[in-house]
Amino acid sequence: MQHVSIEAVETSPSDGGADRRRLSDPLNAAAVAINHYELGPGERLAGLHAHTDQEEVFVVSEGTVTFETWTPAGGSARPREEAVTDGLTTGGGTGENGTGDEVTVRAGEAIRFAPGEFQSGTNDADNETTAVLAFGAPREGGAVRVPLACPDCGHASRRPDASDGETPVLVCPNCDGERDATCPECRSEAMTAVLADDRTAVIGVCRDCGAKVWA
Secondary structure (H helix, E strand, C coil): CCCCCHHHCCEEECCCECEEEECCCCCCCCCCEEEEEEECCCCECCCCEEECCCEEEEEEEECEEEEEEEEECCCCCCCCCCCCCCCCCEEEEEECCEEEEEEEEECCCEEEECCCCEEEEECCCCCCCEEEEEEEECCCCCCEEECCCCCCCCCCCEEEECCCCCCCEEECCCCCCEEECCCCCCCCCCEEEEECCCCCCEEEEECCCCCEECC
């Protein structure tokens, strides 16, 4: 048995700017990834992404989280497997390259995403902090994909690569093409994939200067 106080675990920023506490190692959890998040107003768990071999469950303990979802026209990011929505999403938009949607998850509720489903959770409140406990199994979730199409071959998603000391790039798993993933306006590395306002496309937004790119 392993027991830990969440508040005693050191925080680190998530890709979306939220405070994250990684609980897997303190709990000696070998088969499941466990993270606790606190999101201030406007903060995200992460940008739109999918794990090819990992299912994820998010339990909201405080506040409300809005989850964006994206289903590419060709299906999920997992090879030969369609995305599963379980009827949770409502009021989406369909564009040339796929369908975007949103679902609201309140305190005391949970949501599950199958391997290959693109999702991103955000605290849309004006002045309320949100707390979320996230589980991913298996712990090593395979490749990460972001739903930004390859400009060279048109493949629906690419793999982020941010090796230490190198410029972040997006790599196409189909043609191996690489493109710079920093903001073209301010050169920040704080780029996030999100739904466009009409939910019919995915764009990249810089968290530092607000530039919208890859539209």
